[in-house]
Amino acid sequence: MKAAKVFILVLIVGLIVIQFVPSGIPGNKPEDDKNIINSDLLSDPVTELIRKSCFDCHSDQTELPWYSRLAPVSWVLANHIKEGRSHLNFSEWEGYSEREKISKLAEIKDEAESGGMPLKSYLLMHPEAKMNPEEVLLLVAWTEEVSARILE
Ligand code: HEC
Secondary structure, eight states: HHEEEOOOOOOHHHHHTTTTSOOOOOOOOTTTTTOOOOOGGOOHHHHHHHHHHHHHSSSEEEEEEEGSSSTHHHHHHHHHHHHHHHHHHHHHHGGSSSHHHHHHHHHHHHHHTTTTTTTTTHHHHHHSSSOOOOEEEEEHHHHHHHHHHHHH
């Protein structure tokens, strides 16, 4: 066999074998989870925006695409979801202290203004999640308003 054929064979066998390694994608929690961000804090447009652009990595209600079943892509998704939830989880929001909320709101504002979130790799597969300039302004104004309410 030529080296190229051996290489392709090894690659195919390798891809099959890694499908048996668990992806580690964390599970979802029920929608009525008690610590989910209080709806009083959210207007409809803000709810829609964060659901569309942030919830897949920053809540316990991740909607997984079909390719989330395919290793090694699934490992990357697992990592984004775990990391994303550990930095900011809207499903855990009401469990954060006031101090944590204020610091997370400031981080959300920074990420929105700098265009750092949603992650670029996510936008490739979810172009609809990209925030337009009005949506960025909406999210920034929301972070300021909620911080002001906490500090009142
Ligand atoms: C594809 C998954 C994904 C999506 C979608 C996503 N994030 Fe993230 N986010 C991450 C990951 C992973 C991290 C941690 C690593 C990092 O900072 O890059 C993170 C970190 C953060 C942080 C913490 C930054 C810090 O300084 O520690 C904030 C705030 C944040 N994201 C806000 C958002 C907002 C707001 C949205 C929606 C507009 C969003 N993210 C969408 C994956 C995501």
